Amino acid sequence: MSASTPTKHLASCIFCKIIAGEIPSFTLLSNDKVHAFMDIGPIAKNHALVIPKYHAPRFTDTPDEYAAEILPAAKKVAKAIGCDEYNILQNNGRNAHQVVDHVHFHIIPKESDSDDSGLGIGWPTQGLSMDQIKEEYEKVKSRM
Structure with a gap:
């Protein structure tokens, strides 16, 4: 399987190993x-970090049902961090x-x-x- 083919889990992926419990993590939240x-x-x-429990190399490869859970999870993590200023990257x-x-979102506090x-x-x-x-807009819009 190539690195660009999405799958539920990829044995060689460090984040898939964290999800599977093969590598310990300081887990903040975890759901299905x-x-x-x-x-x-x-x-x-x-x-x-917030990651989907589906191995996809790029965000556009992430199934919608997994992508839909990422921002609510990032919001919970950002609130728990307790910093008013932060980046989500x-x-x-x-x-x-x-x-x-493996798709992942960084929640990075910026204290001052x-x-x-x-x-x-x-x-x-x-x-x-x-x-x-406008020219670029027309190109992008035509692919939507």
């Missing part, structure tokens, strides 16, 4: 569709900085501007004209 746990390589105190593919090929922990990102806008945006 999602599992949330503390990140063991955190970039901030209380950095957590999800990466798809190596160019987007995905390291583990002076705090070096947490996610530090810029927002380099592309400076597209309205005509360019």
Whole structure:
């Protein structure tokens, strides 16, 4: 089975092993569709992950019934972390900085501007004209 083919579980996947209980985790919540746990390589105190209990490399490969449970779980985790400011981050593919090929959402607290922990990102806008945006919109809309 290729790494891009979604399946219920993949024996070589570290997150599937966590779901199966083969690797211990600091579990925050777990139900039949999602599992949330503390990140063991955190970039901030209380950095957590929410993953579907279905192995899919990309978010677009995740069955809707699993995807529907992710944001409510992320909301519960974010509230439990107790930090008013945080990022919810999800990466798809190596160019987007995905390291583990199992869909996962990071809940990353940001305690203060002076705090070096947490996610530090810029927002380099592309400076597209309205005509360019409209052209791209038409392409995307036609594929919906």
